[in-house]
Amino acid sequence: MINTLTQGWRSLKLCLALHRGDEQQARKILQEIRRSNPQLSGLEKLFQDKLEADYELKQKQKEIVQLKHKLKRLSQLDSLPSEFYFDEKKPIIPTQNIIDHITQKFNLIDQDYSFIQCTGIDLEIFSDFELNLAVFIEDEFKQMSQRKNFEASLTEAVQDLNGLKSGEDPKYSFELSPYVYLLRYFLTNVYGAYLAWFLIYKTGLLSKHIKILDIAAGPGTMIYGLDLFLRSSHLGLNSSEFQIAYYSLEKQAKFQYRGLQFWRRYVEQLPQPTNAYFRFDTCDLLGDFSNFDKMPKQFFNFIIISHCFFYQSQIRQKANTNFQYIFNRCLQPDGYVLFIVQDKKLFKGFNFTHRQDYHKADSVMQSFLEEIGLKLVWYKYLTSTGMGDQMTPAEFGKFAREKLPRQNYISPLCQDYLSLKHDLNYTIDDYIILAQRK
Structure with a gap:
């Protein structure tokens, strides 16, 4: 009744x-x-x-x-x-029409030379993407919910990823970890990836032949951000004209599989899918150099490390040693390394509290790149709040409800399956850092 x-x-x-x-x-x-x-x-x-x-x-x-x-x-x-x-290996000359359109849609406001506030979104691109993601996860959960251990498996995956809130590095190794990530963090990180590729395009560094090594790739967040940017066909881009070689280096095979599963279900079914060629390498990033010897030499024009910054100094030192080995072996001489690092995590890693202090940010950036053996090309700090100081949770909740785009299709699923009491919004508080070898 x-x-x-x-x-x-x-x-x-x-x-x-x-x-x-x-x-x-x-x-x-x-x-x-x-x-x-x-x-x-x-x-x-x-x-x-x-x-x-x-x-x-x-x-x-x-x-x-x-x-x-x-x-x-x-x-x-x-x-x-x-x-x-036209030589497709040469960078694309950015057009003011595309720059102005994305700047307006995402409401990008330059606060200074490196500090950008972002409170908008291109709904024409992201709404359809989010709807398809919600349908994909819901279909998967409907099948798995018949299992006796579904609730327990979901709980252990949620508890693992909740470690991010307390400064712990999750294991990401549970059966449902990929789905919890897709629900809680995927859209926000694709949102940041889209903007990172836009900044690369804006500075004239994007070509039609892109060879990407994505380190700690997860479900392929960065390739999704690039795909959404390139499929902004109403701006004059045509994703079918691009050729992308995408190499995923990731410890968790479940993440790689779920990312490819959704790609095949969504992107490859479009009338003009992006020409992306995938290769998956499942190995431990913190292992021996021999793990990386099968990767092609001096092949990639972009090596990406997104949201893979370790709190613990000993683990970070080991990761940086391996990163340098990979850069020296696999990056083209004129290639670029792209980092996306959450603001609090970056500053905490160097014992600073994040404030709107540009000199301190420059100092942290110099320490970060020296530690990893690279030289800076440029960096941008993208933040939804437009503030260097952090809001309280209550203040940010009010700000998000009033100012930030809502995740309309994923929020109900998070409330149903993850017991969230609030809606999710598209937010960003990341440093986008572009570097090269010295």
């Missing part, structure tokens, strides 16, 4: 939302209805069909735009002598 009343109430809310023209709220209500009852009413089925038709129309429109760009480019090439043909 209660379920029937609840279902009826949700159907009424859906009807009212559609009457108001609030499609975003209607989407959310439909998702709740689908989770509780797969048998949809006539109106609910009609609205779902409408959403699917809208999505297919958008994909066809994108495909038409991409074909027009390709046709225009081919016609231009036909009229040029051979010496003027």
Whole structure:
């Protein structure tokens, strides 16, 4: 009886939302209805069909735009002598149109030469991505929830990743660790990865042939951020024209597998998928040098280390030794190393408290790169709050609700499966650091 009343109430809310023209709220209500009852009413089925038709129309429109760009480019090439043909290994010249569009969408505000506040998002890109991620996780959990140990497995994975809040490095080794990461941290980290690739593009360092070594890659967060950036086809980019060689170096095979599983389910089913070629190397980052000898020499033009900064100095020293070995062996002479490091973790690692002190930030950056044997190209501090000082949890919660984009599809799943009492938002408080070998 209660379920029937609840279902009826949700159907009424859906009807009212559609009457108001609030499609975003209607989407959310439909998702709740689908989770509780797969048998949809006539109106609910009609609205779902409408959403699917809208999505297919958008994909066809994108495909038409991409074909027009390709046709225009081919016609231009036909009229040029051979010496003027575009060399795809050269960096792309950034256009002001793309820079202005992303700056506006993400509400990027330069506070000084290295300090950028970010409180926005490109919903056209991220909303569809988040919806597909939510459906993927929900489908997986529906299958696994039939197991007797599902709740216990979920609890141990949550407790492991909760160590991040208290300054502990998680093990990430439990059966459901990849799913908990996908729910709690994946979207936020892809959000940061998107912005990191934008900054690389903005500084004229992105080419159409990209060879990436992603160290401690997890489920491939950085390749997803790049894919979303390149698929901003309405900006004039065309992801199908890029060729990406992506090498994942990760200790946990479960993370690599889940990342590839979602990639095949989402990205590779698009009309114009990104040309990404994957290779997976599952080994311990803190092991012997011999673990890395099978990696190609002087091959990569980007080596990425995202959110892999160890608190413990002894472990960090071992990691840095291995990092230097990999840089010297695998990075092209003119290649780049990209770091994404959470602000508090970086400063705590050098016994500083993070404050809005640019001289202190420069000092920490110099110590960080000297420790790892690299020279700085540039760094940017991206923060949602626009503050060097940290807010209290209550202050940040109020700020997030009022100012930051909400994770509309993942938040309900986190509340259902992880017992979160609040919504999740797209946030960032990271240093984006670009460096080269000395």
